Amino acid sequence: MMSIRVPAWSWIAPLAGCLALAGAGFGGAFLVVLALALSACVLAAVHHAEVIAHKVGEPFGTLVLALAVTVIEVALIVSLMITGGEATEALARDTIFAAIMIILNGIVGICMLVGGVRHHEQVFGTRGVSSTLAVLAALSVLTLILPNYTTSVAGPSYSPAQLMAVAIVSLVLYATFVLVQTVSHRDYFLPKGALARDEHSHAPQPTAWTTAASAALLLVALVAVVLLAKAIAPALEAAVAAAGAPKAVVGVVIAALVLMPEGLAAVRAARANRLQTSMNLALGSALASIALTIPAVAAVTLLSGWNLVLGLDAKSTVLLGLSLLVATISLSTGRTTVLQGAVHLVIFAVYLVTTVIP
Numbered sequence: 492m493m494s495i496r497v498p499a500w501s502w503i504a505p506l507a508g509c510l511a512l513a514g515a516g517f518g519g520a521f522l523v524v525l526a527l528a529l530s531a532c533v534l535a536a537v538h539h540a541e542v543i544a545h546k547v548g549e550p551f552g553t554l555v556l557a558l559a560v561t562v563i564e565v566a567l568i569v570s571l572m573i574t575g576g577e578a579t580e581a582l583a584r585d586t587i588f589a590a591i592m593i594i595l596n597g598i599v600g601i602c603m604l605v606g607g608v609r610h611h612e613q614v615f616g617t618r619g620v621s622s623t624l625a626v627l628a629a630l631s632v633l634t635l636i637l638p639n640y641t642t643s644v645a646g647p648s649y650s651p652a653q654l655m656a657v658a659i660v661s662l663v664l665y666a667t668f669v670l671v672q673t674v675s676h677r678d679y680f681l682p683k684g685a686l687a688r689d690e691h692s693h694a695p696q697p698t699a700w701t702t703a704a705s706a707a708l709l710l711v712a713l714v715a716v717v718l719l720a721k722a723i724a725p726a727l728e729a730a731v732a733a734a735g736a737p738k739a740v741v742g743v744v745i746a747a748l749v750l751m752p753e754g755l756a757a758v759r760a761a762r763a764n765r766l767q768t769s770m771n772l773a774l775g776s777a778l779a780s781i782a783l784t785i786p787a788v789a790a791v792t793l794l795s796g797w798n799l800v801l802g803l804d805a806k807s808t809v810l811l812g813l814s815l816l817v818a819t820i821s822l823s824t825g826r827t828t829v830l831q832g833a834v835h836l837v838i839f840a841v842y843l844v845t846t847v848i849p
Contacts, residue, residue: 497704501538504531505708508715512722522726529719529748532712536560536752537759539709544768546702551673557753557772559709561779563717564590564749565787570721572791581800583788585742587781588635588807591627593746594777595814596839598754602761602769603821603832613766617825619672619679623774624822626668628815630781633657635811638802647802651793658786665782672775682767713752720748739846750776766827806849810842 511528514521540559544552568586572579606613634657643650649657672680697705724745731740753776760768792799803811817838821831 497701497708498538500531501535502704502708504528504535505712505715508532508719509711512715512718522723525719525723529716529723532715532719533751533755536709536712536716537756539705539712540752540756541759542697542705543702543709546697552768554669554672554771554775555709557776557779558783559713560749560753561776561783563713564746564780565784567717567721567745567749568784569787569791571724572788572797573795577797580798581738582742583784583799584635584801584803585739586746587784588803588811589739589743589746590750590780591631591777592810592814592839592842593743593750593754594773594780595627595818596835596842598750598757598773599770599818600832600835600839601754602757602766602773603827604829604836605758605832606761606764606766606769607827607829607832609762610764611828613761613764613827614825615767615770615827616679616681617823618676619767620770620774620822620825621819622671622676622679623668623770623778624815624819626664627774627778627781628819630661630664630778630785631811631815633660634781634785634801635803636808639808646798646800648798648800654789654793654799658789661782661785665778668778668782680767680771682765716752717749720745723748736847737849743843743846770822806845810838810845814838 508528508531511524514524540552540555543555546552547555564586568583572582603613638649639647641649641653643653648654724741727744728741731738753772757769757772760766760772788799791797817834821827821834
């Protein structure tokens with residue numbers, strides 16, 4: 492078995508990112524250093540995730556990155572909620588919704604566009620994608636839309652009992668999805684035929700030592716990404732407030748920063764004509780973002796006695812419904828071109844415009 496060396500830059504970048512955190516309090520021009528460190532850590536995370544994915548195969552490889560990023564994203568949201576107190580009652584909603592829109596329209600749209608331009612038409616298995624979309628649609632409605640129509644408490648929130656029930660449902664659905672993806676129907680999420688052979692024919696198999704090193708460095712890189720994003724967040728909040736933009740913009744930027752490793756990995760896979768991997772990673776990340784965040788923030792709010800705002804306003808509800816409908820239609824045939832990518836990106840652009848100018 493051939494070995495793959497760990498490139499020097501891929502372990503220097505995460506360590507440099509952790510060192511840069513020591514100067515996070517300086518502010519001013521040092522924010523540029525933090526931004527550069529963040530970009531380097533994202534690239535390192537993508538590299539190590541791809542090494543692990545190549546070793547363990549699909550769909551386990553994409554699941555590793557999706558779960559790792561989402562768990563640390565949850566930690567970031569919870570830490571910001573604990574620090575900000577009741578003023579952050581809508582932070583989880585804004586971040587979850589931003590993550591769904593970024594993934595479902597931004598990342599998926601770019602993957603389709605890049606893959607369509609380079610390969611004209613790309614194919615993937617519809618059974619895995621449709622299964623993921625079904626769970627994603629159910630969780631999106633239960634967590635972001637239904638709270639607007641319950642009557643136990645006033646406002647777009649669940650009562651404590653309702654919130655606990657939705658948290659349990661989220662975990663049950665996600666656990667069932669992971670079981671289907673990795674055990675009972677793993678073939679639904681695998682590339683087919685020639686695409687599957689091409690995916691593994693151009694790179695040597697990494698050794699166990701290389702995989703273990705990449706796993707450790709992936710964790711370091713992801714922790715650095717989230718902590719750097721958290722360090723940049725105060726300056727971001729100040730800039731948003733100074734510009735008079737809505738607070739939801741902060742959630743959009745934080746979600747974009749945290750999702751950069753997954754987004755870049757998905758786009759690179761689409762460019763290499765591995766759209767199945769792109770869809771597994773993108774849609775799986777959106778699913779994990781809801782299913783793991785809701786139980787975590789529910790636990791924090793129930794223990795602290797705070798109110799958790801989950802329901803979206805009418806504008807956001809329309810955009811979420813449109814995104815789920817278009818994704819269901821455009822991904823129903825198992826074939827994509829630049830047209831589907833353009834449609835998703837247009838919806839994403841409208842989402843960004845209406846977030847900044849509601």
